[in-house]
Amino acid sequence: MAAPSMAAALAASLPAPAAAPAPAAPVYEAIPPSMAKVIDIEAEIALQVVQLDGMVVSKILKHAREATSGTVHGLLLGLDLDGTLEVSNSFALPHHVSDEDDKSAKSSAKYQASMLRSLREVQADDSVVGFYQATSLGAFFNQNLVEIQAIHQDKLRHGGVVIVHDVSLTARGNASFRAFRLTPSFLDAYKKSNFSTTSLISHRLTFSAILEEIPLQVRVNPLLGSFLSKLTQSSPSPLPDPAPDATRTAVIPPTFSALDLRTSGLTRNLEQIIETVDNYKNEEGNVAFLQRQIARERLKAENYIQKRKEENMARAAQDLAPLPEEDVARLFKIPPEPSRLESMLLLGQIDAYAKNLETAASSGLIKMYSVRN
Amino acid sequence: MALGGSSAVHVQTSTVSAPTLPRQPSNVTVHPAALFSILDHYLRRSDEQPRVIGTLLGTRSPDGTVVHVRSSFAVLHSETDEQVAVDMEYHRTMYELHTRVTPKETIVGWYSTGSNLNTYSALIQNFYSQETAPQQAIHVALNTGAEEDTEAGVHAFVSSPVGVFPKPENCIFTPVPVRLKFDEAERSGLDLLSQTSTSPNSTSPQPVTTLANLDAALTSVSQMIDRVLVYVRRVLAGEIPGDKALGRYLMDTLAISAVGEKGSEDKAFNAALQDTLMISYLANLLRSQAEVSSRLALVA
Numbered sequence: 001m002a003a004p005s006m007a008a009a010l011a012a013s014l015p016a017p018a019a020a021p022a023p024a025a026p027v028y029e030a031i032p033p034s035m036a037k038v039i040d041i042e043a044e045i046a047l048q049v050v051q052l053d054g055m056v057v058s059k060i061l062k063h064a065r066e067a068t069s070g071t072v073h074g075l076l077l078g079l080d081l082d083g084t085l086e087v088s089n090s091f092a093l094p095h096h097v098s099d100e101d102d103k104s105a106k107s108s109a110k111y112q113a114s115m116l117r118s119l120r121e122v123q124a125d126d127s128v129v130g131f132y133q134a135t136s137l138g139a140f141f142n143q144n145l146v147e148i149q150a151i152h153q154d155k156l157r158h159g160g161v162v163i164v165h166d167v168s169l170t171a172r173g174n175a176s177f178r179a180f181r182l183t184p185s186f187l188d189a190y191k192k193s194n195f196s197t198t199s200l201i202s203h204r205l206t207f208s209a210i211l212e213e214i215p216l217q218v219r220v221n222p223l224l225g226s227f228l229s230k231l232t233q234s235s236p237s238p239l240p241d242p243a244p245d246a247t248r249t250a251v252i253p254p255t256f257s258a259l260d261l262r263t264s265g266l267t268r269n270l271e272q273i274i275e276t277v278d279n280y281k282n283e284e285g286n287v288a289f290l291q292r293q294i295a296r297e298r299l300k301a302e303n304y305i306q307k308r309k310e311e312n313m314a315r316a317a318q319d320l321a322p323l324p325e326e327d328v329a330r331l332f333k334i335p336p337e338p339s340r341l342e343s344m345l346l347l348g349q350i351d352a353y354a355k356n357l358e359t360a361a362s363s364g365l366i367k368m369y370s371v372r373n
Numbered sequence: 374m375a376l377g378g379s380s381a382v383h384v385q386t387s388t389v390s391a392p393t394l395p396r397q398p399s400n401v402t403v404h405p406a407a408l409f410s411i412l413d414h415y416l417r418r419s420d421e422q423p424r425v426i427g428t429l430l431g432t433r434s435p436d437g438t439v440v441h442v443r444s445s446f447a448v449l450h451s452e453t454d455e456q457v458a459v460d461m462e463y464h465r466t467m468y469e470l471h472t473r474v475t476p477k478e479t480i481v482g483w484y485s486t487g488s489n490l491n492t493y494s495a496l497i498q499n500f501y502s503q504e505t506a507p508q509q510a511i512h513v514a515l516n517t518g519a520e521e522d523t524e525a526g527v528h529a530f531v532s533s534p535v536g537v538f539p540k541p542e543n544c545i546f547t548p549v550p551v552r553l554k555f556d557e558a559e560r561s562g563l564d565l566l567s568q569t570s571t572s573p574n575s576t577s578p579q580p581v582t583t584l585a586n587l588d589a590a591l592t593s594v595s596q597m598i599d600r601v602l603v604y605v606r607r608v609l610a611g612e613i614p615g616d617k618a619l620g621r622y623l624m625d626t627l628a629i630s631a632v633g634e635k636g637s638e639d640k641a642f643n644a645a646l647q648d649t650l651m652i653s654y655l656a657n658l659l660r661s662q663a664e665v666s667s668r669l670a671l672v673a
Contacts, residue, residue: 051576054566055409061562062406062444066475089413092474115470121463122447123417167558174586175562177579197670206667216579218569223517224412225570230518230525231553232567266652273659340670347663354659361653363583368649370591372642 047158047214048083050179054220054228056090057177063092064134064167071144075112076130077119080158086219087163088125090132091115128152130161136168137269137356141207141348143341149182150190161214168269168356177218180211195344196337207348266360273353280346290338301332398511400439401529402554405563407431407445407484408527411515414447415486424487426450426497428464429513430471430478440481440511441554446471448483450497457493459500480504482511490514490530492542498532499541512546527551 056076063072078087094111120126130152133145145162152160161179169176182190185203189195199205220228312322407429418425431443446467449460468480483501485494494512501510509531518525530546555563569577601623608615 052579053413054569055406055413057562057566058406058409058559061559062404063474065556065559094473111470111473114466118463118467118470121449121460122414123419124413124447169583170561171558172583173561173564173590174581174583175565176581201671204671206671207663208667217576218565218579219576220566220570221416223416223519224409224566226518227408227412227525228563228567228570270652270655277659344667344670347667351660351663354656354663358653358656358660359583361649361656363587364649365646365653366584366587368642368646 045080045083047080047085047161049215049217050085050087050161050163051217051219052163052177053078053086053088054218054224056087057175057218059090059092060132060134060163060165060177061170061175064165064170067134071142072134073148074132075128076132076161076163077116077125077127078129079125079127080129085129085158085161087129089119091119093131128156128160129158130156130163132163132165134165134167136166137272137353140164140166141210141345141352143345146182146190146210146341146345149180150187153182153187163216172360177216179214179216181214183209183212186210193339195339195341197340200340200344205344207344207351210344210348266357269353269357269360273350273357276346276349276353280343280350283343283346287338287340287343290335294335294337297332297334301334304332397509398433398438398440398531399549401442401511401513401549401551402439403442403513403527403529403551404431404444405553405555405559407442408515408553410445410447411484411486412517415515415517415519423452424485426459426483426485428468428480428501429482429484429511430468430475431481432477432479433481433508437508442481442511442513443478444471444475445484452493457496459497461500464504480510481508482513484513484515486515486517487520490546494546495532495542495544498544498546502532511549513551527553 060074063074072092074090074092076087077089077091078085080086094108116126116128131148133140149160149162152162159181161181164178164180166176166178186205186209189199189203189205192199203209308323315322411425411427414425414427425447427445427447429442429445431441433440448464448467451458471478480501482505483497485497498510498512501512504510512530512532514528514530516524516526516528529549529551531549532544532546534540535543535545565577565581604619605623607613
């Protein structure tokens with residue numbers, strides 16, 4: 001299983017929470033009064049918004065684009081100030097092919113540690129604030145994400161965030177980034193690793209209550225902004241007698257990919273939905289099987305107790321000492337109640353796929369009618 | 374090496390006697406992610422550093438004439454009047470770290486900010502040439518436009534030794550054309566950034582819904598049509614002389630949009646409409662089923 005060891009690697013590489021605010025300089029400068037309100041060493045100001053730097057956007061895009069496998073991960077670095085979590089840098093994590101052993105987890109931890117050290121040397125931000133994940137078609141609900149984020153929320157200042165990037169939406173002309181964190185009730189259930197039905201009821205957990213979304217902003221620093229405006233600016237072509245569509249050139253010409261009429265990707269989306277529904281059905285079958293087994297064992301145990309009671313009553317009538325009753329638990333092993341986490345996540349995935357499909361279909365409809373008129 | 378040579382005469386296919394020098398790179402493409410990290414590095418420099426340098430990673434085309442710069446990382450260096458020092462160990466460590474994520478990318482050269490080439494540039498170029506040997510190292514000079522009298526831009530150079538006795542501190546930098554290159558799928562990300570840079574505060578809220586995105590695109594198209602319309606009206610009214618090239622272009626565009634017969638189009642439209650409605654219905658059904666199922670899990 002890839003997930004636990006990777007999660008362990010992450011955990012090993014993260015700094016202890018006490019070390020996260022690092023004003024370790026021997027000389028303390030007085031904090032100016034204007035800033036006193038916004039600096040919180042104890043991380044008391046709640047996160048309001050996540051701010052994503054332009055460079056991080058381009059880095060995540062590139063990493064997601066080049067990925068050979070379905071999902072890619074990377075760490076986000078930055079700082080938080082007065083309720084705004086500024087993500088100013090990021091780096092990709094190596095893709096794990098088969099890391100069932102401890103070794104690759106360790107090397108991954110080593111990779112992160114030395115990357116952080118190297119970044120600090122060139123004055124880049126080096127405090128981990130979360131991680132990003134790039135998926136396609138909105139299927140970001142999975143065990144892996146939940147596990148890593150659960151560790152982060154324990155260890156990082158403000159609990160860290162996960163930024164989800166959707167590759168398929170981006171290809172359709174709408175670069176999509178969203179920030180999430182786990183809800184307290186889910187985290188509570190996760191820590192107790194109790195996803196039985198009663199626990200779900202008491203925590204009021206459905207798939208929509210696993211993650212809460214944090215508002216996200218994209219920010220472009222002025223230098224990058226001026227550079228970009230230079231790139232998008234159109235300038236007269238240097239050629240003496242250019243063709244009509246080449247009279248003005250720009251490094252980044254305007255695009256209209258949002259107006260593309262093709263509905264590519266819908267088939268793939270449908271396939272994935274079918275696959276997930278199949279998985280869900282399997283999972284439900286497993287849960288039902290386990291529940292039947294539990295019921296059967298319970299029935300057996302109850303029958304046994306009943307029998308023993310009758311026997312005891314008969315013995316009491318004959319003035320004999322009653323037989324002991326407490327060895328039931330030893331005789332019948334009632335299996336633990338199955339965890340509903342997997343099926344809940346699968347439901348969440350189905351929902352996300354369907355939502356994606358719905359948006360694609362509705363925008364497709366609009367485009368069709370606009371072409372028609 | 375004669376491997377399984379059965380004939381009496383063995384002709385050696387020589388690779389040594391005629392050293393085919395790798396051809397000089399004649400084209401350089403740069404990925405936006407590499408450019409943006411150079412800009413970020415420039416922002417984070419310390420006050421006494423006039424310029425920053427770093428390593429460029431990327432790929433080369435098989436014949437070595439085109440160099441694709443895919444990413445970059447910062448390298449520590451110091452320049453004084455007497456000497457220049459580059460932290461080689463740091464460079465090696467970072468390169469090893471990068472190859473773990475993107476094994477295909479190799480060192481292709483180095484970047485610096487500012488466009489002044491000097492003796493130190495030649496020395497650093499010499500160092501990077503050893504790293505990229507036998508291929509040639511390229512040098513990308515990025516002008517941030519932050520200093521006075523300079524214009525933002527990117528230039529790429531290859532070097533060749535000069536003089537009777539080539540010395541590392543002397544070389545000729547030959548400019549090569551450089552282009553920005555990115556995948557079409559990354560396009561929308563760049564659009565997002567350039568839109569953001571023009572909005573107030575240089576921030577934009579996320580996520581943008583697909584419909585809002587579509588709306589923006591349609592609005593911009595309709596504005597363009599309006600502009601063309603105004604231009605055409607003015608030409609017709611004789612206010613300004615018409616541009617023949619522009620007129621031909623407009624005619625071509627209109628000709629394209631008028632293609633297609635009425636009957637067959639209707640049929641295809643209806644079929645596509647039914648498909649889309651069906652998908653929309655299916656998606657809604659799935660969502661409500663998933664919701665019901667998760668609620669049922671709570672009651673059971």
